[in-house]
Amino acid sequence: xDLQNFFxxxxxxxxxxxxxxxxxxxxxxxxxxxxxxxxxxxxAEAYKxxxxxxxxxxxxxxxxxxxxxxxxxxxxxxxxxxxTAEDQAKxxxxxxxxxxxxxxxxVNLDGVKPGEIAIDGDTLANIYLGKIKRWDDAAIKKLxxxxxxxxxxxxxxxxxxxSGTTFNFTDYLSRVSADWKAKAGVSQSxxxxxxxxxxxxxxxxxxxxxTKNSIGYVxxxxxxxxxxxxxxxxxxxGKKVTPTAAAFQAxxxxxxxxxxxxxxxxxxxxxxxxxxxxxxATFILMHKEPTDKAASTEAxxxxxxxxxxxxIAEDLDYIPMPASVIEQVRKTWATDVKNK
Amino acid sequence: xxxxxxxxxxxxxxRRKALNAFRIGDALFHRITWSAAIFVLLLLGAIIxxxxxxxxxxxxxxxxxxxxxxxxSVNNEIFGALSPIYGTLMSSLIAMLIAVPVxxxxxxxxxxxxxxxxxxxxxxxxxxxxxxxxxxxxxxxFFVLAPFLKxxxxxxxxxxxxxxxxxxxxxxGPGYAASLLTAGLILAIMVLPFITAISRDVFATVPPVLKExxxxxxxxKWEVVRNVVIPYTRVGVVGGVxxxxxxxxxxxxxxxxxxxxxxxxSFSLLDPATTISATIANEFQEASGMYTSALxxxxxxxxxxxxxxxxxxxxxLARLDKKxxx
Numbered sequence: 001x002d003l004q005n006f007f008x009x010x011x012x013x014x015x016x017x018x019x020x021x022x023x024x025x026x027x028x029x030x031x032x033x034x035x036x037x038x039x040x041x042x043x044a045e046a047y048k049x050x051x052x053x054x055x056x057x058x059x060x061x062x063x064x065x066x067x068x069x070x071x072x073x074x075x076x077x078x079x080x081x082x083x084t085a086e087d088q089a090k091x092x093x094x095x096x097x098x099x100x101x102x103x104x105x106x107v108n109l110d111g112v113k114p115g116e117i118a119i120d121g122d123t124l125a126n127i128y129l130g131k132i133k134r135w136d137d138a139a140i141k142k143l144x145x146x147x148x149x150x151x152x153x154x155x156x157x158x159x160x161x162x163s164g165t166t167f168n169f170t171d172y173l174s175r176v177s178a179d180w181k182a183k184a185g186v187s188q189s190x191x192x193x194x195x196x197x198x199x200x201x202x203x204x205x206x207x208x209x210x211t212k213n214s215i216g217y218v219x220x221x222x223x224x225x226x227x228x229x230x231x232x233x234x235x236x237x238g239k240k241v242t243p244t245a246a247a248f249q250a251x252x253x254x255x256x257x258x259x260x261x262x263x264x265x266x267x268x269x270x271x272x273x274x275x276x277x278x279x280x281a282t283f284i285l286m287h288k289e290p291t292d293k294a295a296s297t298e299a300x301x302x303x304x305x306x307x308x309x310x311x312i313a314e315d316l317d318y319i320p321m322p323a324s325v326i327e328q329v330r331k332t333w334a335t336d337v338k339n340k
Numbered sequence: 341x342x343x344x345x346x347x348x349x350x351x352x353x354x355r356r357k358a359l360n361a362f363r364i365g366d367a368l369f370h371r372i373t374w375s376a377a378i379f380v381l382l383l384l385g386a387i388i389x390x391x392x393x394x395x396x397x398x399x400x401x402x403x404x405x406x407x408x409x410x411x412x413s414v415n416n417e418i419f420g421a422l423s424p425i426y427g428t429l430m431s432s433l434i435a436m437l438i439a440v441p442v443x444x445x446x447x448x449x450x451x452x453x454x455x456x457x458x459x460x461x462x463x464x465x466x467x468x469x470x471x472x473x474x475x476x477x478x479x480x481x482f483f484v485l486a487p488f489l490k491x492x493x494x495x496x497x498x499x500x501x502x503x504x505x506x507x508x509x510x511x512x513g514p515g516y517a518a519s520l521l522t523a524g525l526i527l528a529i530m531v532l533p534f535i536t537a538i539s540r541d542v543f544a545t546v547p548p549v550l551k552e553x554x555x556x557x558x559x560x561k562w563e564v565v566r567n568v569v570i571p572y573t574r575v576g577v578v579g580g581v582x583x584x585x586x587x588x589x590x591x592x593x594x595x596x597x598x599x600x601x602x603x604x605x606s607f608s609l610l611d612p613a614t615t616i617s618a619t620i621a622n623e624f625q626e627a628s629g630m631y632t633s634a635l636x637x638x639x640x641x642x643x644x645x646x647x648x649x650x651x652x653x654x655x656x657l658a659r660l661d662k663k664x665x666x
Contacts, residue, residue: 060625061625061626062626063625063626063627063628064625064626067625067626067628152514153514155516155517160596160601160622160623161622161623161625161626162414162623162625162626162627163626185415187414187415188414188626189414189415189623189626190414190415191411191412191413191415191603192602193604195602195612196516196518196600196601196602196612197600197601197602197612197614197622198601199596199601199621199622206482207518210482210483210486210487210517211487211490211516211517211518212487212490212491
């Protein structure tokens with residue numbers, strides 16, 4: 001274990017050096033998910049302007065974030081894969097949801113613009129299982145009677161690194177396709193039967209943008225930044241929905257955080273006519289009894305400020321947590337995090 | 341004691357002092373360089389030790405199955421390295437098949453046939469190729485070479501070779517832009533300058549008298565190259581090829597961009613694959629426990645492969661030196 005810790009420390013130190021950042025006392029350090037990274041960067045920028053305190057966030061992936069916080073090399077870890085209440089207790093961690101967002105399927109098809117193509121969960125699962133191999137397959141044609149689909153092979157693009165986005169994506173596919181559940185299952189890095197791998201949300205977005213007749217899955221902000229063609233989806237209620245903040249919000253509204261122990265909650269495949277089927281929350285993890293209490297206090301101040309500035313999240317099409325949940329999280333901080 | 345004797349004594353004292361200072365300086369210099377050399381050895385030992393220690397849990401759990409098993413399942417903690425090993429060896433093989441004839445061809449042209457005025461510009465261009473960082477090759481491969489291959493080359497290969505047995509399996513379409521073939525081509529371009537530069541240098545070691553004698557008995561340029569230059573320098577050229585191979589085996593970033601990162605072994609070169617170094621680069625940050633150990637075991641394997649290749653090239657180059665000296 002010591003060796004692994006050593007590697008992790010080396011990794012973080014290397015990443016910090018590479019970014020040319022020197023950690024100062026007032027800087028808060030965190031590492032983890034790439035899914036909310038664009039938002040954390042925006043929040044950090046605004047926070048720095050307002051308070052002078054910086055945030056050093058390394059988007060190394062959810063699994064990495066959990067590893068880092070367990071190894072105590074950072075003040076907070078960020079993950080899209082919620083830890084169960086037992087896991088949190090075992091590692092002495094406290095977890096809360098920071099923000100919610102949507103995962104969208106993106107395609108690269110000549111002449112097809114955003115929202116012009118539609119897909120459902122079962123078809124998506126069959127594409128990633130290699131059972132649907134061509135764009136003019138009957139299942140895709142049936143969903144898109146008015147779209148001219150090319151007679152070409154599909155190149156599915158997946159995450160080559162372990163990923164919280166992949167975890168939520170495969171969780172959704174497992175919910176809607178028994179076949180997917182049996183053959184691939186829910187995992188941050190499953191055994192993909194077909195397709196090519198790319199690193200990070202940005203890597204998948206880049207590969208889809210670059211590869212004709214490809215399909216991929218990314219957090220909505222990445223699809224928007226790269227101006228990719230996203231697909232509409234059929235939700236649990238059988239309705240066709242377009243990925244918009246309103247659709248993500250509709251899915252998020254179903255979440256009953258008060259009844260979720262340790263805030264363990266997955267938001268995929270929610271009921272409701274307007275609900276976007278692939279919605280996920282992203283989480284923060286901190287130690288209940290931090291070794292550096294001053295840094296921990298500073299981090300909580302930042303998160304409290306971030307909750308108050310949900311507007312910044314909305315601008316990037318993330319969904320801020322509802323006021324009731326924020327109140328609940330503040331109580332959790334007061335009782336569980338021993339900063340004194 | 342008169343004045344001159346005293347002066348002599350003083351100057352003797354000064355001399356001793358100065359000599360002493362030199363001796364201390366020399367000893368210090370010796371110590372510093374000696375510890376620098378030992379430090380490198382210690383570092384190498386520590387890296388090998390850490391790799392073996394980290395890889396031990398995975399190697400003891402999976403044994404030899406780690407090398408010949410294809411399945412890489414993070415969820416079930418089952419790790420087999422066959423697919424990355426296959427991708428590493430195949431992509432390097434493709435690179436060598438292309439880079440060796442082209443590289444030696446350029447070297448022959450530069451030393452035997454090229455007009456004097458062109459030798460320097462072409463030589464410098466080749467050396468510049470060697471100086472381009474690998475990430476640049478990766479970006480170029482991703483944005484330019486891969487789409488070009490997918491759009492124009494792969495459909496043609498698939499169609500033309502469809503009736504040819506064996507080749508129709510190796511080039512079975514429709515093909516992916518990010519594939520083993522793309523990675524092999526990028527690697528070929530990356531190792532080309534190494535092979536060219538070393539071949540050119542060893543071709544220059546052929547004594548002119550040998551070539552002149554061959555020309556004297558009426559040999560053509562081709563016959564001189566075929567029967568004098570190549571046999572004389574064979575070992576050195578192989579050494580250069582091995583150095584290139586060493587680079588191809590370990591190349592990480594450029595390959596990760598264009599190989600498609602897929603752990604399925606396919607006999608078609610147009611399908612995606614992965615290499616040992618690409619797998620490690622992709623997955624290290626997320627790993628823990630047995631997963632980390634399996635990745636370290638992969639690293640140990642790569643270390644073993646490249647070490648063997650480099651050792652062979654060293655031995656061959658040493659044999660060439662002996663021959664040139666004799």
